[in-house]
Amino acid sequence: MSNKNTILVRGAHVIDPANGRDEVADVFVKDGKFVAQLSAEEIKSAQVIDAKGLILSPGFVDLNCRLGEPGRSARETFRTGTLAAALGGFTTVVTMPDTNPISDNVGTIQLIRELCVAHAVVNVLPASTLTKQQEGKALAPMGSLKKAGIIAVTDTTSGVQNNEIMRRALEYANTFNLVVLDHCQDSSMTEGAQMHEGTWSLRLGLRGWPRAAEEIVVSSDCVLASLTKARIHLQHISSAGSAEIIRRAKANKLPVTAEVSVLHLLLTDAALAQYDTRLKVNPPLREESDRAALIAALIDGTIDAICSDHSPCTSTEKDCEFDLAPFGAATLETAFSAAYDALVATGHLDVKLLITRLTSGPAKVLRIDAGTLTVGAAADFVLINPKTSWIFNKEVQLSKSGNNPLIGKTFTSRIHSTFVGGKAVISDSKPVQL
C-alpha cells in the first residue's frame, strides 16, 4: 500500500536549471515538497515512479495566458484551462486581466481566487490591470490588489498609450514590488491592422501592423525603466528590432526582462497565406529574419522566458471573415512539444536551455519560488518523454477552445506526467481523475 504523500522518482534525467543540475538521479517528494532523501521506512511505502528514459523538469511557469473566466466561459474555464496547462507541463500560470468584468478591482481578484481554489488544477496567479478599466487614464488600486493576491500588473493588449501615465504607473507599482508586464503596441499605428506589415499583407490585401508599432513602445519602456528604476517586463516580443533594443537595455543594466510566445518561434506571416484565422494573433507573426533573431535572443538571454500567450476562442468566433475574427491562439497544450520540435530537434538549442526559459527564466521575472526542484520548494514537476511520436487532436485536447492552430500536428516529445504540490494531475499523458 503506497503512501500518496511520499513519492520516489527513480532514474530520471533531472534537469533543474535553477540549481545547475543536469544528471541522472532520483527525486524525492514528501508532503507536497521536494526533500533531499526519504527514510528507508518511507521508501518502503512511497509511490515509486520508474522514470528511466524520461526527463524530469520543474513544472513550467507561464507568464502570459487567458483562461476564459470570469466572463468568457464559452472559450475556456479555470478547470479546462488549467487541465490544458497541466497537459502542456505548466504548473504555474499568470492570467491576464482583460476578463469580464475587467480585473481592475479587489472583488474580481477575490472571485478569481475562489474559482481557482474550487476548479484549478495548477497554480493560477492573476495579474490585474495597471489602470482602471484598462483605459490608460487612471491608476488601478495596485496596493489593495496586491493584498488581494495579484502577482503583477498589466494593461495587456490595450497597452498604456500615455507616457506620463506609464511613468507614474511604473513608480506606483514599484512601491509594492509589483512587476509591470507591458504589451508593446503603439495603437495609433495599428488601427484596423490585421497582420504583420510586409509582403504578405500587401499580397493578401490585409491592413499591415508595422514592427515600428512595437519597437517604439519597447524603446520608450526602456527609457522609462531608466528614469524610474522600476522593473518592467516586455510581453510577447515579435521583432528583431525589439530584441536588439532589449539587448542594449540589458547591457546598460536596465531592469528590463522579456518574453516570446511559442508561435513566434515557430511560424511567420507566410503561414497566413490561406487567411487562417487561428493564426491571427497579437502581436502578429512576422518574418523569417525576425523569427531567427528571436531564437538568437532566446539563446543569449536577451529574452528571459517563453510564454504560451494562450488566448482561447470558440471555433465559432474564429469561423468568419479574417477582418472580423478576434486575435489569439490556444497554445498551452502544445507549447512545449512545438518548441521542442522547432528549437531542440532542429539543433538551435539544447533541451536544458529550453527548460530554463520555461522554468527559472519566468520564475525570476516574477521573483517567485517556482520553476525549481530546490529542497523545500513545492513539488511542481513534469516528466517528459523526449522520444515519442504523437498527434495532437480533438480527442487529446483538454482545452475548451477551438483555436489551437497546431491541431492535427505530429510531435516528437510529449509531457508524460505533471505533478502539482506532489499530486499527479497528468499521468501517462492523460488527466488524473480528481
Add this chain to the structure above:
Amino acid sequence: MAQQTTWTKKDLTGIETLSRAEIEFLFDQAEKFLPALAPGKGLDLMHGRTVVNLFLEPSTRTCTAFEISAKKLGAEVVTINTTASSLVKGETLRDTAMNIRAMGVDAIVIRHSSAGAPRYLGEVLDISVINAGDGAHEHPTQALLDAFTLKQKFGKVEGLKVTILGDILFSRVARSNIHCLTKLGAHVTLAGPATLVPLSLAQAFPQVRIVHDLKTALSDADAVMLLRIQHERQTTTHFPSLAEYTSQFGLNAERAAWLKPNAVVMHPGPINRGVEVDSDVADGPRSVILEQVRNGVAVRMAVLHLCTSALKR
C-alpha cells in the same frame, strides 16, 4: 494561342491562383460571347440556373454588370445588397451563404469589405463563388476585363507597358491587375504618392516598377490605368486633400500629352471627374473606358459560364 482546353475551377476568387493558360482560355470564351451583347441576342447556356449577387458593400457598376451577364446567359438572378441582407441582424457569413445554397442556387457572386471572404465562402460551399471585390485583396473580373480590353486594342498584352496610377495600397483592382498583366507578359509600373505607392510593393510584387514621378511614369506607357481615389478606404493620413492629389497626380490634358501618341487611358469606374482625371481626358480619344464597361459583360459571362460548368452535377 491558349494552351488550355478545359476549365476546372468552380470558383473565381482571384487572379493570383490562375495560370496564364486559364486566363487566355477565359478570354477565348469571352470573345465568343461578344456578339451576344447586341440587343436581342441573349443566350440560354445558363437556363434553369440561379445566380445570387451578394453585395455586402456598395456597388452599382459591377453588380449591374454581373446581373446583365447572368441574364444574357439565360440565368435567373437575385441581388441582395447590404441593407436587405440579414447579415446586419448578426447572422454569420457562413449561415447566410448556407441558407442561400439551401434554396437551390448555382452561384454566388460576392462583394465584401473583408479580404479573403470569397475564398472562405468557396471552401464552405459546393456551389460556384465569384469574387466581385474583397477588401483590398482582389477584384479579378475587373482585371480580366482590363486585360481583355488591352488585348482588343493592341492585339496582345505581352510586352505592353502599363502604368497603374493612384491609390495602389488600398486597391484590389491594382492587385488583380498586377497579377493579371504580369502573368500575360506586360511590364507594370505603379505610380502615385509614396503613402499610397510604398516602395515595399516592389518586394511583394517583384516584377513591378515603382515610380513616384508622374512624367516618368507616363512617358513610355502604352496604357495608363487610373484608380478611383477611394475616400471610404483611406484614413486622412495618406494624402492631404483631394485638391492636392489632383494638383500633383490628376490626369489632365497637359499631362496626357506626355503619353505616347497611341497610348490609351483606362478607368475601372466610377470616375471622380476633376479628381483623378479631367473630363476632357476621360471623354477624349485616348479613353477606352466605355469599351471596358462593355467588355466587362462578356468577361463576366465567360466567368459565370465556365465556373458553373465546372460544378459537379
